[in-house]
Amino acid sequence: MIRGSTLRTVRLGVKNLMLHPLRSFLTTLGITIGVAAVICMLAVGEGASYEAQQKIKALGSNNILLRSVKPAELETQQQSSMAPQRYGLEYEEVEILRETMPAVRVVVPVRELNKSAAYGEFQVNVPVYGTTEQWMSVSGVKLYEGRFLVEADSRYSLNVCVLGTHTAGELFPFENPIGSDILIAKKSFRVVGIYGPRDDSESGALAADGIVIPIESAREYFGELEIRTSAGSREFKMVQLQEIKVQIEGEGNQLEDNVVATAASIRQLLTLLHDQPDYVIDVPLEKLQAAKEQAQIWQIFLGVIASMALVVAGIGIMNVMLATVTERTREIGIRRALGAKRGHIISQFLVETVVLSCAGGLLGVALGIAAPMIVEAASGMKAIFVPSFAVLAFTISAGVGVLFGIYPAWRAAQMDPVEALRHE
Amino acid sequence: MADPKSGNTPSSDVLVRLDHVERHYVMGHTVVRALDGVDLEIKRGEYWAIVGRSGSGKSTLLNLLGCLDRPTGGHYYLGGTSVGELNDDEISEIRGQRIGFIFQSFNLIPQLTVLENLEVPLFYQDIDPAYARQRAVDLATKVGLDERLDHRPLELSGGQQQRVAIARALMNDPLILLADEATGNLDSRTEQEILALLDELHSEGKTIIMVTHGQTVADRARRVLYLRDGKVEQIVKNRESAIHEDAVLEQ
Ligand SMILES: Nc1ncnc2c1ncn2[C@@H]1O[C@H](COP(=O)(O)OP(=O)(O)OP(=O)(O)O)[C@@H](O)[C@H]1O
Ligand SMILES: [Mg+2]
Numbered sequence: 001m002i003r004g005s006t007l008r009t010v011r012l013g014v015k016n017l018m019l020h021p022l023r024s025f026l027t028t029l030g031i032t033i034g035v036a037a038v039i040c041m042l043a044v045g046e047g048a049s050y051e052a053q054q055k056i057k058a059l060g061s062n063n064i065l066l067r068s069v070k071p072a073e074l075e076t077q078q079q080s081s082m083a084p085q086r087y088g089l090e091y092e093e094v095e096i097l098r099e100t101m102p103a104v105r106v107v108v109p110v111r112e113l114n115k116s117a118a119y120g121e122f123q124v125n126v127p128v129y130g131t132t133e134q135w136m137s138v139s140g141v142k143l144y145e146g147r148f149l150v151e152a153d154s155r156y157s158l159n160v161c162v163l164g165t166h167t168a169g170e171l172f173p174f175e176n177p178i179g180s181d182i183l184i185a186k187k188s189f190r191v192v193g194i195y196g197p198r199d200d201s202e203s204g205a206l207a208a209d210g211i212v213i214p215i216e217s218a219r220e221y222f223g224e225l226e227i228r229t230s231a232g233s234r235e236f237k238m239v240q241l242q243e244i245k246v247q248i249e250g251e252g253n254q255l256e257d258n259v260v261a262t263a264a265s266i267r268q269l270l271t272l273l274h275d276q277p278d279y280v281i282d283v284p285l286e287k288l289q290a291a292k293e294q295a296q297i298w299q300i301f302l303g304v305i306a307s308m309a310l311v312v313a314g315i316g317i318m319n320v321m322l323a324t325v326t327e328r329t330r331e332i333g334i335r336r337a338l339g340a341k342r343g344h345i346i347s348q349f350l351v352e353t354v355v356l357s358c359a360g361g362l363l364g365v366a367l368g369i370a371a372p373m374i375v376e377a378a379s380g381m382k383a384i385f386v387p388s389f390a391v392l393a394f395t396i397s398a399g400v401g402v403l404f405g406i407y408p409a410w411r412a413a414q415m416d417p418v419e420a421l422r423h424e
Numbered sequence: 425m426a427d428p429k430s431g432n433t434p435s436s437d438v439l440v441r442l443d444h445v446e447r448h449y450v451m452g453h454t455v456v457r458a459l460d461g462v463d464l465e466i467k468r469g470e471y472w473a474i475v476g477r478s479g480s481g482k483s484t485l486l487n488l489l490g491c492l493d494r495p496t497g498g499h500y501y502l503g504g505t506s507v508g509e510l511n512d513d514e515i516s517e518i519r520g521q522r523i524g525f526i527f528q529s530f531n532l533i534p535q536l537t538v539l540e541n542l543e544v545p546l547f548y549q550d551i552d553p554a555y556a557r558q559r560a561v562d563l564a565t566k567v568g569l570d571e572r573l574d575h576r577p578l579e580l581s582g583g584q585q586q587r588v589a590i591a592r593a594l595m596n597d598p599l600i601l602l603a604d605e606a607t608g609n610l611d612s613r614t615e616q617e618i619l620a621l622l623d624e625l626h627s628e629g630k631t632i633i634m635v636t637h638g639q640t641v642a643d644r645a646r647r648v649l650y651l652r653d654g655k656v657e658q659i660v661k662n663r664e665s666a667i668h669e670d671a672v673l674e675q
Binding site: 421 | 490492493512513516519521531535547548553592596
């Protein structure tokens with residue numbers, strides 16, 4: 001019976017609201033706009049967070065990147081002698097990492113050289129990476145043609161190289177490069193394969209430039225000394241490895257824990273091994289987590305701002321309902337005289353408010369689903385609609401109805417029946 | 425009421441007992457004694473009229489009898505229940521189950537149709553809607569408005585509206601029918617029709633208490649209570665069933 005009478009109360013409420021369609025619609029409009037704004041803001045927040053996360057994910061959230069940097073003291077120090085500046089990551093650290101870090105899948109050293117490469121009359125200036133066969137798995141690239149480095153290439157310091165697609169196109173505009181020999185700083189290397197980006201993302205485009213050679217070959221042929229001439233002064237520096245890429249094993253949460261733990265261990269280890277700050281540790285996952293947190297705060301902020309509109313709308317509804325209660329004082333008196341309890345009066349008016357705000361909420365959800373698309377089209381900002389936003393916004397609107405409906409309904413129920421009947 | 429609270433209950437056919445009932449309004453420093461010690465006993469099936477000058481406390485008394493208001497002093501027993509001790513929900517339940525109100529200004533709910541207005545009292549008793557609808561149609565037929573079920577109150581004449589109000593007051597099959605100047609807004613012919621309807625209800629066994637200005641109206645009742653300044657001035661017993669004798673004479 002409870003359900004039946006609730007249904008009838010709702011029907012009565014709708015009927016009473018339909019007596020003043022314009023008034024009801026205008027009252028509802030605030031909620032509609034509020035709900036749409038909440039959904040839209042959350043969607044914009046979600047879009048921003050998604051874009052930030054995509055960028056970081058491209059770096060590989062299961063990677064930890066160690067890079068050599070020139071310490072600040074060396075930067076300012078006048079280079080007087082011919083003695084080279086020594087700093088950065090070293091070969092033996094790769095071995096230490098491999099042996100001491102438990103959750104590590106691969107450790108990939110990268111020696112980056114600035115050499116020019118040539119084939120016949122064609123010449124390019126691209127980074128040359130001396131690295132191992134595992135480089136591909138940590139660098140977001142895939143093999144297009146031929147083969148990649150194999151373990152034997154490094155072991156025997158073979159003169160082989162793999163070209164990035166873009167570089168290959170520049171050096172070999174007319175022929176297939178596989179099997180041809182190119183010159184890297186006057187040393188001859190045979191092209192065995194071509195690699196390129198896995199997808200057409202921004203970082204993928206970067207990966208299309210470059211030449212990869214076995215790390216032992218790089219070490220043997222080019223050494224560690226680098227001489228750079230700039231603005232008349234000469235710079236000597238000795239850096240063994242520009243980069244060490246560490247890939248962590250595991251899935252999901254396990255992976256995240258492993259990354260965080262390993263990053264901490266690596267930090268500790270490197271502090272012991274280095275007496276100057278000549279390296280940086282880049283943990284994309286930590287950035288990802290930070291970005292997620294940032295995005296979440298941003299999203300909550302936007303959502304709260306938009307919810308203000310709902311509160312204002314709620315006050316509007318309360319105002320209208322207070323007027324309605326006064327207007328219908330006599331009806332309240334009649335109903336009380338005919339046996340309505342206070343609870344009946346409360347539910348009658350509360351139901352009207354909730355019906356109003358829910359109707360507004362539904363309209364708002366419809367608008368809120370459409371709005372992100374409009375925002376995207378109009379401003380280029382990314383906005384992502386998630387169904388739970390609609391559920392959340394609608395729930396808030398219903399809550400606003402209850403919250404702001406309680407007082408007018410309570411006022412109606414507190415009226416003295418005799419005075420209400422005398423009201424004109 | 426499922427569980428009537430018993431007072432010092434008199435014999436079962438005493439429906440209403442007022443024990444030195446007072447209703448005082450405190451207005452700043454002055455106290456308005458709208459009712460000032462009223463003693464009264466009304467038996468089942470009686471037909472009462474309450475008469476008095478304007479401001480003598482008639483409506484106040486009727487509102488108390490109808491449990492719309494509570495006495496500020498004394499005791500009111502309705503069918504053995506001491507009304508003053510009940511909480512708001514219990515009093516509402518009594519109104520919904522035992523009282524039928526008829527007002528001078530009809531007091532129909534304007535946005536509802538005749539049928540819907542009739543259904544209102546039973547809505548609050550959680551009674552099967554189908555039964556309520558059937559009863560509404562039956563009572564509308566009884567007061568001669570079965571053609572107007574879907575009309576709204578403003579589309580009806582005053583007399584018709586008051587018939588709807590009477591039908592509505594009968595929906596819950598009340599113990600007492602209370603009428604506050606039920607014919608005050610009607611012309612004399614319509615007044616006669618309404619009074620005839622009340623007579624008919626009385627003859628069917630309903631207890632009726634009505635407030636009126638007119639002596640001729642009061643004469644139709646068996647007992648007349650004269651109020652003056654919130655006190656009972658006198659109670660007059662009319663001859664048993666004067667109306668019936670009139671009816672016999674006319675024939
Ligand atoms: N809410 C109130 N506050 C103060 N005084 C009141 C209130 N209601 C009624 N009274 C006073 O109580 C007295 C009785 O009023 P009541 O309405 O019962 O008179 P009545 O006999 O019905 O008059 P009428 O024939 O004009 O309807 C009056 O003096 C009135 O001013
Ligand atoms: Mg009066």
